[in-house]
Amino acid sequence: MFASALANVPTSKSVMEKMLPTHVVVIYLVFAIGAYAVYHHVAEQEFSSILTMAVIAQTLATVLMCVKVITQNSAVGISARGLTLEAIGVALRLSSTVWLNGYLPTDSTGDHVFQIADFCSLGMLLFLLHRVLVTNRASYQEDDDDSSSMGPTILVCFALAAVFHADMDENPLFDTLWMTGLFTGVVAVLPQLWLITRTGGRADAMTCHYIAAMALSKILSGIFMWEAQEDITCKPWIGGFQHGIVAILMAHAVHLLLLCDFMYYYVKTMTHKGFQSSLQFDLPSYI
Numbered sequence: 001m002f003a004s005a006l007a008n009v010p011t012s013k014s015v016m017e018k019m020l021p022t023h024v025v026v027i028y029l030v031f032a033i034g035a036y037a038v039y040h041h042v043a044e045q046e047f048s049s050i051l052t053m054a055v056i057a058q059t060l061a062t063v064l065m066c067v068k069v070i071t072q073n074s075a076v077g078i079s080a081r082g083l084t085l086e087a088i089g090v091a092l093r094l095s096s097t098v099w100l101n102g103y104l105p106t107d108s109t110g111d112h113v114f115q116i117a118d119f120c121s122l123g124m125l126l127f128l129l130h131r132v133l134v135t136n137r138a139s140y141q142e143d144d145d146d147s148s149s150m151g152p153t154i155l156v157c158f159a160l161a162a163v164f165h166a167d168m169d170e171n172p173l174f175d176t177l178w179m180t181g182l183f184t185g186v187v188a189v190l191p192q193l194w195l196i197t198r199t200g201g202r203a204d205a206m207t208c209h210y211i212a213a214m215a216l217s218k219i220l221s222g223i224f225m226w227e228a229q230e231d232i233t234c235k236p237w238i239g240g241f242q243h244g245i246v247a248i249l250m251a252h253a254v255h256l257l258l259l260c261d262f263m264y265y266y267v268k269t270m271t272h273k274g275f276q277s278s279l280q281f282d283l284p285s286y287i
Helices: 002-007 012-019 022-042 047-072 080-097 113-135 150-164 172-187 189-198 205-227 243-258 260-273
Strands: none
Touching (some): 022 047, 022 205, 047 205, 080 113, 080 172, 080 189, 150 172, 150 243, 172 189, 189 205, 189 243, 205 243, 205 260, 243 260
């Protein structure tokens, strides 16, 4: 009896594997070491490289979601509409950053590293969409995903960008496209949060890591924009009011505001139960 009871007691190794699953730890370590190397050896510790760290965090997020889909061979808990909006946002920003310098970091990472990270993110987002909509479509929760059309959302983002864009590229079209990409990336989180709400307020660990890494990307980008606000100019509509930087900072603030509730539960769960734990949100009784 004692032996059987002892066998059921979890060993410290099994507890640690549950708290810190190997594949998640390895992914975070690889990206942390990579970001450190880029910051010290490519950017030469220039502050502007924080913008490159933002796109590296974005790439980390997409890697985590790819690992989820591949290891689980399932599309459960993934919003195809959210992925589509995110991919469109990255593509729109790339339309500017691949050949114009206005929204790039001023250090050496703006020459290649920044764009490579964005292209990697875009490629993985397209891979995820193929897995969700084709390979693993049987497990895709289409009925619970946001059913609204994405066209009006993108048009609204474009219209707002056309009015409030900055002029860092000195090209109204590509300034507008970059700003549209920023706004689209902000609203991309909404379908994923909607899906979590529709499915009982529960999200598995890898989906949560994806959302959190995207939030980290926006935090880093927002810090850069805040510090560089004096250098981000536009052609004012009213007096000398620089609406371009205000719109950029507001977009970052809205993204983080949308994730306030999620981040509270994420930090609480990960610190108490480990990186492998699912999140359960307390939803209002009327949902």
